[in-house]
Amino acid sequence: MAKSVATKPTLDTRMLRNIALALLLSSSAGAVEASTPFWGDKESQARTIPASALQPGQFVWSPELAPAGPIVVVVSLNEQLAYAYRNGVLIGYTTISTGKKGHQTPTGVFTTLQKDKDHRSSIYNNAAMPYTQRLTWGGVALHAGGLPGYPSSHGCVHLPSVFAEKLFEVSPLGMTVVVADESSAPYEVSHPGALAPVHPVSGEQVEIPRLYTGEVYRWQPELATEGPISILLSTADRRVLVYRNGVEIGRTRMVFRDAHRPLGSHVYTVVGTQQPDAEGRMPEGYEPDWTAVSVPGLESEAGNKMKPEEVARVVLPPAFVAAATPYLAPGTTLMVTDAPILPSTTGVAMTVVDNAPPHDSSTEDGE
Structure with missing residues (x-):
């Protein structure tokens, strides 16, 4: 009986096997890609369509x-x-x-x-x-x-x-997203949601020290050196909180004049094409150009500038303004609300009677 002899695969045989393997892998990759659904239209409608x-x-x-x-x-x-x-x-x-x-x-003001x-x-x-x-x-x-x-x-x-x-x-990381409906637009402020300080790796919330007796403001831009800045201003809490990429980099006390008259809820953004330097600062003499963003219930405000008479009702420590202004580059968003934003008061209607200048205040945030 003839003895069978094993033969080595020829170069052509090995090549065919490699080709077959490559085709198999590519088809598998295609199957994975195909497993991701596609939603909605493939092309934009004409911008004349409302x-x-x-x-x-x-x-x-x-x-x-x-x-x-x-x-x-x-x-x-x-x-x-x-x-x-x-x-x-x-x-x-x-x-x-x-x-x-x-x-x-959830409704509120968020950053990505x-x-x-x-x-x-x-x-x-x-x-x-x-x-x-x-x-x-x-x-x-x-x-x-x-x-x-x-x-x-x-x-x-x-x-x-x-x-x-x-x-x-x-979209840059840290982009501002406002989620609102007509009944809340944009009254509710997310806290301690996306605007609360978080650990960059674990995602866990990080406790930020409160403002203590005698401390007028805190400004620490080195805690987050990149990304758009978001600012929350609450007339109820008499506080301004500044965030960058979800990390709090500053806060200050404020005086709210004519406190019996609400300021209302508004969203503003700094527009322009100027860019900050490597340290995140705008040129000397820079003045941010604020414009209103339309949100449900406030559509008529779109494109409006801040009213000087309303701005004058908010008094901030001059040193805080001087420190923060160079960092308010295009992309900075300001959320103004009469709602509380501190954890101890969120969701509770409050009237705070405090006409003293910020440096005379002797209370803690109570966070």
Whole structure:
């Protein structure tokens, strides 16, 4: 009987095996990629179409209207729409889907804490959440997702896939996002949500020392050296809190004149094209140019400048103003509210009678 002889694979055989393996790997990668759903339209609607006329999944994206500058996103829960402003100009708007009953999307003022192009949920069966921009460490984010025409998410803000991608590409980490509805716009302030100081690695909240007796203000820009700045001003608490990328870098006491007359809720952003230097400071003599951002219930304010007579009602320590102003580069956002923002008073209606100058105050924050 003839003995069988094993033969070595020829070069051609090995090459064919490698090719087959490569094809197998590429098809597997394609299967993984295909497992990420696509939501919404593939192209923008004409910018002549009003936001109210958009159908679920439709959007408008016109970045050429403002090629550069800071970006602010406003999410309207009652309209199920989101608006993107760059340098104070509306460059895009889109249909969205927010939190359903029992998982409502929280209202407030947030800054993006994390960006992840290929994020997947660690809670909901590894569900795809492309172009995630995290708003809270508790699971609320902007990302591409389902758009049935009504609130359907577990708290996140779902966007059309193309819109989510385009917004992701132009948005800096630390971008301000205002989530509001007509009944709260934008009265509720997120605390200790995304604007609370967090550890950059663990994501856990970090306790910030309160202002003690005799301490008028604190200014520590070295705690966060990059990213847009967000400022919260509360007439109820007589405090101004300054954040950068979710980290508190300053706070101060303030005097609020004519306290019997509310200041109201407003959102402003600094516009312009000037850029800070390597240390994050603007040129000497710089004066920030503030303009209002439209939010639900305050649409008529869009583009308005701060009223001098209202600005004059807020008195801040001159040393704090001098220290902070050089850091208020384009992209800085100011949230003004008559609501409390300190943890000990959040959600509680308060009237604080305090007409003394900031340096005469002798109370603690009580945080």
